[in-house]
Amino acid sequence: MRLFKESAWQSKFKQSVLYGFIAFIIAISIAVFGIITYTSDSSKDNSRRIFESSLWNALQLQVQSYRFLNYLIALDENDYPLNGNAFFEYDLLMSRVDLLREGAVGSLIRTFEGGRTIRLLNIINGELELLSFNLSRMEGGDSSYLPNLIDRVQRIESQINEFVTLVNKGSNKYITTEHQILQKNLNYIQLLSMALLACLLLFCFFTIKGISELKRVFRHNKNLTLGIQTVHEDKANMLSFINQEIRFPVNVIMGVANTLNNPTSINDTKALSKHIEESGHQLLQTIEMLSDLALIDAKKLTLTPTTEHLPSIIEDCLTIFEPQMARKDLQSVVYIDPLLSKLIHLDFIRTKEIIIALLQNAIAHTPSGSISLQIRPSALSAPKISLPTGMKEASVLQIALRDTGLGMPNDLQQNLRINPALPMQQEGLMPSKVGLSLALCHKLVYLMQGEMHFSSAPQKGCEFWIDIPFYVPNTSLTPQQTTFCCPDKTHALLIETDAHLAKVISLQLATFNIDVSFSKDGSFQEHKDFDLVIIGNTPKFEREANDAILQRQAKACPIFSYHPQAINTSEHPIIALHFPLTQSQLEPLIASVFTHQNRS
Numbered sequence: 312m313r314l315f316k317e318s319a320w321q322s323k324f325k326q327s328v329l330y331g332f333i334a335f336i337i338a339i340s341i342a343v344f345g346i347i348t349y350t351s352d353s354s355k356d357n358s359r360r361i362f363e364s365s366l367w368n369a370l371q372l373q374v375q376s377y378r379f380l381n382y383l384i385a386l387d388e389n390d391y392p393l394n395g396n397a398f399f400e401y402d403l404l405m406s407r408v409d410l411l412r413e414g415a416v417g418s419l420i421r422t423f424e425g426g427r428t429i430r431l432l433n434i435i436n437g438e439l440e441l442l443s444f445n446l447s448r449m450e451g452g453d454s455s456y457l458p459n460l461i462d463r464v465q466r467i468e469s470q471i472n473e474f475v476t477l478v479n480k481g482s483n484k485y486i487t488t489e490h491q492i493l494q495k496n497l498n499y500i501q502l503l504s505m506a507l508l509a510c511l512l513l514f515c516f517f518t519i520k521g522i523s524e525l526k527r528v529f530r531h532n533k534n535l536t537l538g539i540q541t542v543h544e545d546k547a548n549m550l551s552f553i554n555q556e557i558r559f560p561v562n563v564i565m566g567v568a569n570t571l572n573n574p575t576s577i578n579d580t581k582a583l584s585k586h587i588e589e590s591g592h593q594l595l596q597t598i599e600m601l602s603d604l605a606l607i608d609a610k611k612l613t614l615t616p617t618t619e620h621l622p623s624i625i626e627d628c629l630t631i632f633e634p635q636m637a638r639k640d641l642q643s644v645v646y647i648d649p650l651l652s653k654l655i656h657l658d659f660i661r662t663k664e665i666i667i668a669l670l671q672n673a674i675a676h677t678p679s680g681s682i683s684l685q686i687r688p689s690a691l692s693a694p695k696i697s698l699p700t701g702m703k704e705a706s707v708l709q710i711a712l713r714d715t716g717l718g719m720p721n722d723l724q725q726n727l728r729i730n731p732a733l734p735m736q737q738e739g740l741m742p743s744k745v746g747l748s749l750a751l752c753h754k755l756v757y758l759m760q761g762e763m764h765f766s767s768a769p770q771k772g773c774e775f776w777i778d779i780p781f782y783v784p785n786t787s788l789t790p791q792q793t794t795f796c797c798p799d800k801t802h803a804l805l806i807e808t809d810a811h812l813a814k815v816i817s818l819q820l821a822t823f824n825i826d827v828s829f830s831k832d833g834s835f836q837e838h839k840d841f842d843l844v845i846i847g848n849t850p851k852f853e854r855e856a857n858d859a860i861l862q863r864q865a866k867a868c869p870i871f872s873y874h875p876q877a878i879n880t881s882e883h884p885i886i887a888l889h890f891p892l893t894q895s896q897l898e899p900l901i902a903s904v905f906t907h908q909n910r911s
Contacts, residue, residue, distance in 0.1 A: 333515045337508075365416045369478040372407040372435075376471050379404045380464045386457060397446050401439075408436050423481025431474040438467045540609070547605035557598060565591045589634050596667065600751045603664065607754045614658040614759060616699075618784055622647050622895060624659050625686055628666040629891040635674055636890065641682055642848075642873070643891040644815045648687040649794060649822050656702055656782035661755050662710075668752035669712045669775050675746075676773065677716030681812040685711040689778040694760055702782040707761075713774040715811055718767045727753065727765060752777075772811075794894075795902040796824040797842075806830045807847035816845070819894050823901050843904070846872035846885070869904045 379400050386393075411420060411432055421429045442463060445456040565588055606612035629643055636643055666684070673682050686708060693705035719727075726745045745753070756763040759779050767773035803825050807813040810831065817827040825843065872878055873888040886900055 333518075336511060336515075365411070365419050365478060366482050368407060368410045368416055369475045372404075372411060373471050373475050375404045375407050376464070376468060380461065380468070383457060383461050383464065386454070388454065391452050391454060393450050395450065397449055401442065401446055405439060408432065408439065412436070419485065420478060420481070423485070424477050428474060428477045428481060431470055431477065435467060435470055435474060438463065438470075543605070543609035544611070547602070547609040547611060558595070561591050561594055585634070592631065597747065600664070600668075600747050604747075604751055604754065607751075607758060612758065614661060616656050616658045616782070618654055618656045619659045621651065621653055621655050621686065622893075624663060625666065625684070626891070626893050626895060628663055628670065629684065629893075631667065632670050632674060633891065636682070639674065639677070640679060641674065641677060641890075642680070642809075642812060643682045643684070644812060644819070645891055645893045646683070646685045646687075646815050646818045647894060648685070650688055651686065651708060652783050654784055655708075656699065656784055657779070658759065661759060662779065665752050665755050665777060665779075666710060666712070668748035668755075669710070669777075671748040672746065672752075672775075673712060673714040673716065673773075676719060677714040680715030680772070681809055682712070682714045683811060683815040685709075685713075685815065685818075687711065691762070691778050693780050699782060701785055703785050704783050705780055706783060707778050707780050709776055709778050711774065711776040713772065713811065715772040715809070718769045718771060718773050719765075723749075724765075724767060727763075729753070794822060795898050797901065797905050799824065801825045801842045801905070802840075803827050803843035803845060804830060804841040805845045805847065806849050807845075808850070809848050812847065816847075816892065819892070819897055822894060823898065825901075841868055843901075844868055844870045845888075846870065846874045846877045848874065871900065 382397070382400050390396075411417060417429075420432070423429075442460060445460045445463075448456045449460070603612060625645060625647060629645055632643075670682070670684075689707035689709035691707045693707050696705065698705060723745055727749065753763060756777050756779065761777060761779040763775070763777050765773060765775045801824060803820055805813055805816060805820075805827050807816070807829065808831060813829055813831075817829075820827050828841070830849075870877075870885045871888050872885050873890065873892065877885050878887040886904075888896065888900075
């Protein structure tokens with residue numbers, strides 16, 4: 312784990328970025344304070360404009376009233392008809408009243424002198440409204456209304472003067488109050504700005520302190536990581552030492568077992584020697600697993616891919632556990648998809664360890680029944696990496712192992728769902744929680760850039776499927792081996808009550824161009840002509856076997872069987888099949904039978 316690993320220029324660059332960021336925050340804060348101050352000044356200017364408008368409009372009302380009065384006084388007989396001139400002057404006067412009654416100016420004037428100004432303005436407006444009747448008569452040419460009109464305008468003059476005085480007084484008072492309020496708010500804003508600036512400086516101080524502390528923690532964490540790495544390396548070295556020390560006495564035990572396992576020894580001695588030999592192999596496997604786990608934890612396990620014959624490696628894995636499965640009467644079957652190349656480039660040592668780990672787990676959780684191992688192409692895409700020399704393409708194979716046992720406990724399933732590719736789960740599995748074999752299998756799969764999945768049901772067994780990438784060698788460098796194929800329309804009857812076992816056997820026979828029909832209830836009474844009969848697990852063997860076998864033999868139909876009673880029946884020539892049942896075991900038997908039939 313690499314933490315805080317950087318050069319001197321990177322450290323200086325990060326410090327410059329940090330200081331630039333702090334300067335940027337200070338500049339933004341100053342700009343914000345300037346905007347607040349500008350906004351407050353704008354509000355003050357807006358209040359000032361309203362104040363000036365109210366005072367100006369009041370004075371305009373006074374001036375326009377004088378102009379209207381002078382216009383009326385200056386009228387003589389030669390000016391008639393007026394042609395709307397009187398109404399024009401009147402409208403100018405009324406427009407000044409409207410400006411004082413509406414908008415922001417009107418709202419402001421209503422607050423002056425307890426509303427006295429608006430009452431005066433209403434009286435002035437009412438008096439001026441009454442002048443419109445006299446003006447209409449004068450516009451019609453009747454000058455008798457002129458004296459009355461002049462007299463009424465002169466009476467309004469005192470009210471207009473009083474209104475202007477009140478507006479002037481109220482405006483001065485209003486602008487003084489607004490100025491005091493704005494100044495007070497500005498003081499508050501300045502205090503808040505200084506407090507915010509102080510907080511910002513404190514934040515910058517604590518940020519710098521925090522970064523310094525974080526650096527120290529990273530350095531400490533780096534030292535701890537190196538210490539843990541050293542512990543893993545010490546553990547790997549210790550386990551390697553134990554492996555070397557124990558291998559010698561184990562080899563001695565195996566040598567003694569081989570010595571005892573000779574034709575002159577009695578049967579008990581042979582069985583004991585085989586058991587010792589088997590135990591020795593298991594002990595060696597355990598030591599190798601522990602060593603590999605330690606190397607994986609220390610990140611020192613290197614993959615060594617080689618080009619090998621895939622079916623031979625797979626079948627050898629089941630051969631190792633043949634004695635254990637025989638003692639538990641477990642039936643094992645292997646299917647290798649013919650679409651896979653026979654020779655592939657892969658780390659077969661680690662792949663074999665994965666299969667052995669899965670088989671150990673299956674045997675441990677299966678008291679009776681069957682175990683199947685399928686090697687087939689995976690639906691996943693191969694990782695995009697450069698191809699080694701002599702390889703034409705990369706692909707992915709899937710190892711699927713299924714048993715009909717008890718299933719796995721829930722706590723074991725939860726622990727197996729850890730994905731070391733995720734940051735929070737990089738430590739992987741603990742052997743104490745899932746067992747040594749599954750822990751090693753899990754870590755090896757992800758070390759080989761593969762994926763591991765499983766499903767389990769109580770009393771119905773469990774299934775593992777593992778996807779591992781591999782390389783396909785050039786066809787020019789690999790010898791081609793052809794699989795024996797039966798003639799078309801070759802049909803076989805499979806008598807098997809174990810559906811899981813029957814399915815895999817049918818896949819094996821399909822590689823030899825044989826169609827399979829099932830007798831799921833174990834019955835022998837099938838009237839169709841078959842080219843081959845395979846007798847498997849059936850409870851009806853003793854009752855129906857003799858007549859059915861004789862019928863098949865009369866039709867020259869070969870019979871294969873892995874049923875113990877069928878194999879031990881001496882009066883019927885039945886070809887025996889043995890577990891683990893593989894395609895390499897079936898191929899020579901099927902080839903010999905159907906080659907002989909073709910010659911006949």
